[in-house]
Amino acid sequence: MADKPADPGHALLMAVGLEVHYGGIAAVQGISLAIEEGEMVCLIGANGAGKTSTLKALARMIPSSGEIHYRKERLDRLPSHLLIGKGMALVPEGRGIFARLTVAENLAMGAYHRSDKADIAADLAHVYGLLPRLKERAEQVAGTLSGGEQQMLAIGRALMGRPQLLLLDEPSMGLAPLMVDKVFEVIRAVAAEGVTIFLVEQNARLALQTCARGYVMESGRITLADSADKLLADPRVRAAYLGE
Amino acid sequence: MNRKILGFVLIGVALLILPHVLTQVGTAWVRIANLAILFIFLSLGLNIVVGMAGLLDLGYVAFYAVGAYLWALLASPHFGLHLPFWIILPLGALLACIAGAVLGAPCLRLRGDYLAIVTLGFGEIVRIFMNNLSTPFNITNGPKGITGIDDVSIGSISFATTDSFFGIPFTGPVKYYYMLLALLLLIIIVNLRLQNSRIGRAWVAIREDEIAAKAAGINTWNVKLLAFAMGASFGGIAGGMFAAMQGFISPESFVLHESIIIVAMVVLGGMGNVWGVIAGALLLSFVPEILRYTVEPVQMALFGRQLVEPEVLRMLLFGAALVLTMRFRPAGIWPESRHRREMSEARGAGA
Numbered sequence: 001m002a003d004k005p006a007d008p009g010h011a012l013l014m015a016v017g018l019e020v021h022y023g024g025i026a027a028v029q030g031i032s033l034a035i036e037e038g039e040m041v042c043l044i045g046a047n048g049a050g051k052t053s054t055l056k057a058l059a060r061m062i063p064s065s066g067e068i069h070y071r072k073e074r075l076d077r078l079p080s081h082l083l084i085g086k087g088m089a090l091v092p093e094g095r096g097i098f099a100r101l102t103v104a105e106n107l108a109m110g111a112y113h114r115s116d117k118a119d120i121a122a123d124l125a126h127v128y129g130l131l132p133r134l135k136e137r138a139e140q141v142a143g144t145l146s147g148g149e150q151q152m153l154a155i156g157r158a159l160m161g162r163p164q165l166l167l168l169d170e171p172s173m174g175l176a177p178l179m180v181d182k183v184f185e186v187i188r189a190v191a192a193e194g195v196t197i198f199l200v201e202q203n204a205r206l207a208l209q210t211c212a213r214g215y216v217m218e219s220g221r222i223t224l225a226d227s228a229d230k231l232l233a234d235p236r237v238r239a240a241y242l243g244e
Numbered sequence: 245m246n247r248k249i250l251g252f253v254l255i256g257v258a259l260l261i262l263p264h265v266l267t268q269v270g271t272a273w274v275r276i277a278n279l280a281i282l283f284i285f286l287s288l289g290l291n292i293v294v295g296m297a298g299l300l301d302l303g304y305v306a307f308y309a310v311g312a313y314l315w316a317l318l319a320s321p322h323f324g325l326h327l328p329f330w331i332i333l334p335l336g337a338l339l340a341c342i343a344g345a346v347l348g349a350p351c352l353r354l355r356g357d358y359l360a361i362v363t364l365g366f367g368e369i370v371r372i373f374m375n376n377l378s379t380p381f382n383i384t385n386g387p388k389g390i391t392g393i394d395d396v397s398i399g400s401i402s403f404a405t406t407d408s409f410f411g412i413p414f415t416g417p418v419k420y421y422y423m424l425l426a427l428l429l430l431i432i433i434v435n436l437r438l439q440n441s442r443i444g445r446a447w448v449a450i451r452e453d454e455i456a457a458k459a460a461g462i463n464t465w466n467v468k469l470l471a472f473a474m475g476a477s478f479g480g481i482a483g484g485m486f487a488a489m490q491g492f493i494s495p496e497s498f499v500l501h502e503s504i505i506i507v508a509m510v511v512l513g514g515m516g517n518v519w520g521v522i523a524g525a526l527l528l529s530f531v532p533e534i535l536r537y538t539v540e541p542v543q544m545a546l547f548g549r550q551l552v553e554p555e556v557l558r559m560l561l562f563g564a565a566l567v568l569t570m571r572f573r574p575a576g577i578w579p580e581s582r583h584r585r586e587m588s589e590a591r592g593a594g595a
Contacts, residue, residue, distance in 0.1 A: 061455055084461040096456035098449050100580075109449050112442075113461030154456075161461065 006067055012037045012165055012196050013058065013088070017066035020053045027053040029220040030066065035198050037164070040191050042199040042207035042228070044241060045217035051200045052093050054217070055169050058198075059083060059090040070165075085113050089163035093170050095154040099143030103134050106142050106153055110160025120160070127156045130189060148179030155186055165196045172203045184210055204241035208232050216241070263421040264412065274417040278489060280529035281424040282482045287509040287525040288435050288518065289478025294507065295515035295580070296444060297471035298451025300360040302503050303347070303367025307476040309374060309498035310343045311336040311483025313384060316493050319394035322385060329396045333484050340480025341473045343370075348472030352465060355454075367503050375495040389494025396423065396488050403488070420489050427485070431478060435518045438474075447471055448516075512569055514576025523578050532562055 006016040011034040020028035028050045035041045045051050057064035060080035068075040070088060083090075089110075098106050107127060111120045128135040131152045137145060142153055151171055158166055171187065172180040184206060191197045201207035208214050208228040216224035216237060224231065231237050238244040266273040286308060293301045314336045318327045351362040378386030395404040395416065403419045438444045446467045449457040458464050487493050505528060513524020539554040552560075569577065 059459065061458060079463070079465075080458045081461050081463045084459060090455075090459040092453075092455045092459060096453040096459070098452035098456065100452055101448065105445070109445065109457075109460050112446065112449075157456075157460070 006069070009034075010037070011035060011069070012039075012071060013198065014069040015054075015058060015066060016069075018054065018057055018068065019065045020050070020057050020062060022053075027220055028057060028064070031217070031220075031222045033215055033222065033225070035165070035196060037196055038194060039213065040197040040199070040211040042201055042211040042214045043217055044201055044204040044207050044214055046240070047202065049217040050220040051202075051217055052169055055090070055093075055167055055198075055200045059088070059167055061090070061092075081113075084161040084163070087162070087164035089158035089161045089166050091151075091154045091158045091166065091168045091171065094173070095147075095150045097142045097145075097150050097153050097157070099141070101142055102139050103142055103145070103153055104138040106157050107134070107160050110157035113161065119162075123160055123162060127159050130159070131156050131186065146179075147175050148182060151175060151179075151183050152186060155183075155190070159190065159195075163195060165198065166190060168197065168199045168201075170200060170202060172201060172206060180206065204237070205232075208237075259425060263418040267413075267415065267418060271415060271417055274415070274421055275489075276530070276533045278417060278420050278424055280526055281421070281428055282486055282489075283506070283509060283529045284428060284522050284525040285431060285478050285482035285485075286506045287513070287521045288431055289475045289482070290506050291435070291475075291510050291516065291518070291521045292438065292447070292478075293471050293475040294510050295517070295521065296439070296451065297447040297468060299352075299468060299471065300356065300363070300507075301472070301475070302360050302364035302500070302507065303370070304363075304475070304479060304506055305498045305500070305503040306347065306367045306370035307340040307343055307479030308483040308486070308502070309370055309495075310340045310476075311480030312487040312493045312497070313374060313390075313483075314339050314480070315484040315487035316390040316393050317383070319488070320390055321392045322390050326394055329398075329484075329488065333481060336480040336484040337477040338480075340483070341477040343480075344473040344476025345469055347476075348469050352468045352472070364500065364503070367498075367500060371495050371498050374498070384495075387495060389492060389496070390487075391492045393487050393491050393493065395491070396420070417489075420485070424485060427481065431481075432518060432522075439516075439518060443467065443470065508566065512566060512576060514579040516580035517576070517578055520576050520578030520580070524576065527577070528562075531565065532558055535561055 006014070014034040016032045017030045018028055018032070019026065019030050031054065043051050043054060053062065056062045058068060060075060060078060060083060064076070066076065070086060073086070075083065098109060101109070107124060111123065114120055133149055134153060134156055137149065142150065145153060155171070168187065171183050175183065180203070187197060187199070188210060197211070199207055199211060208231055211228050214226065214228050214231045215222050216231065224234065224237065226234070263274050263277065266277060286304070289307070290301065290304045293299050293304070315332050317323055318325050318332050347363070347366045351359055351366070354362055374384045375387050377384040384390070395402060397403060401407060401419070403416050406413055406415045408414065446457070446462045449460065449462060450464055450467060454464055509524040509528045510521050512528065513522065514520025535558045536554060539557050540550060543550050543552070
């Protein structure tokens with residue numbers, strides 16, 4: 001491991017030697033990755049490979065060692081609640097919506113750290129424009145939405161923090177195929193607006209078709225890192241994750 | 245709107261004349277009403293922690309004890325101190341608040357069942373402390389408790405004696421009733437404001453999903469600690485008033501059973517909703533007392549002799565009432581509106 005902190009260069013988010021331990025078990029074993037502004041990058045891998053642990057560590061939700069840089073700033077000593085204010089939003093695994101609040105209240109919570117009322121109202125209109133389904137259901141309790149709508153809500157709530165970087169944890173999980181397509185359409189639309197996307201996904205094919213670049217994770221280590229096209233063509237990836 | 249105002253006025257008038265009506269039935273009922281109001285304080289305090297922030301606290305009675313002991317030590321012959329209530333009461337709220345933060349800080353990393361067990365332990369630790377702080381320095385007088393605690397007195401009006409105003413007799417318990425009613429009004433207003441505040445929304449967010457709350461920028465540690473501290477301060481106020489009204493306290497008054505009753509009031513009434521919690525506290529305060537006075541005469545009239553001990557039957561009916569409420573109104577008697585909304589929509593969607 002480097003003695004001096006690594007130079008993030010022009011990366012938006014960079015991790016160096018990131019490790020996560022649960023008790024004696026090393027879930028993430030010293031991985032490094034870098035994401036540049038405006039990119040769409042995915043992290044794929046099997047169940048238990050350490051993908052969610054990596055994302056949670058980057059979002060400072062779980063203790064980790066190693067360096068995390070965001071815009072030349074060290075994140076690895078910051079508490080998680082400050083990240084949204086720096087432009088980093090997490091859409092957690094299992095969506096994590098506030099089930100007993102309405103859709104509108106959920107979205108309002110996404111702007112909890114902000115006080116610029118006019119801008120918040122503008123962002124809300126923007127989110128409703130992007131996700132019209134949420135507008136129809138604004139007064140409905142979030143727990144009664146379908147899985148896909150809940151995922152849209154989780155993304156909408158994250159956008160209410162006006163992020164530059166969106167971390168998404170398994171957005172396709174538990175959704176019907178048709179809904180998965182819709183969710184990924186939304187993710188592409190968000191990316192088209194200039195938001196950098198880092199996506200953790202078990203659905204390797206979909207993730208690689210959506211993103212420009214990907215990392216492959218196996219037992220806590222990154223084993224492959226390349227452009228999405230090359231990964232899609234790689235025989236190891238095809239055998240292990242694309243079922244060919 | 246006008247009907248709403250009229251309703252509030254009528255309830256207000258009824259509450260104002262209530263103690264005089266109860267005095268006609270027996271002064272004991274005024275005392276029961278006073279204790280019921282104290283339990284509303286406690287339930288509203290615990291509602292912040294359990295109902296709003298979703299942290300199960302089974303040791304809440306500890307803060308009640310802190311408030312009560314502070315009053316007892318600062319206004320009794322035990323140390324020879326006789327401070328006025330307007331100093332002790334805010335001090336009790338503050339000390340309980342600090343106790344809440346101190347007890348809360350180490351356990352807030354825990355969740356659900358684990359938090360419940362640790363808070364239960366803290367509740368017991370406080371009680372055992374009170375029980376044993378009689379040696380080497382006698383602070384709490386141990387299991388014997390503290391006697392001769394001062395009543396409240398405002399100016400020349402002592403709450404220990406009966407006075408007449410406008411020809412109407414005001415006994416000690418009636419005076420306490422009015423004081424508690426005024427405090428209750430204040431506490432309800434504070435709670436309603438909290439429920440709809442930024443911090444109230446943060447508590448609800450934490451209750452629903454902690455990771456998402458953090459991702460939304462909520463400092464969950466501070467906000468949870470604040471819930472503990474604010475909830476505890478209500479317990480401290482209730483404790484102080486309890487000590488003054490009873491004139492005697494001992495660790496016996498602050499057992500685990502009390503914590504559980506307060507949790508039951510919050511859950512039964514409707515977690516998170518101020519009015520529901522008040523309904524729960526009133527129900528669980530009055531019903532057992534009503535049973536206490538009716539169980540024996542009813543049995544005598546029906547069977548000519550007493551078949552079941554009043555105390556046994558009382559707890560049996562009490563338990564049955566709890567089970568039935570949970571069976572038919574699982575979200576509480578008067579649930580928080582969002583909870584109710586969710587339940588009814590779920591039902592509508594299923595149909």
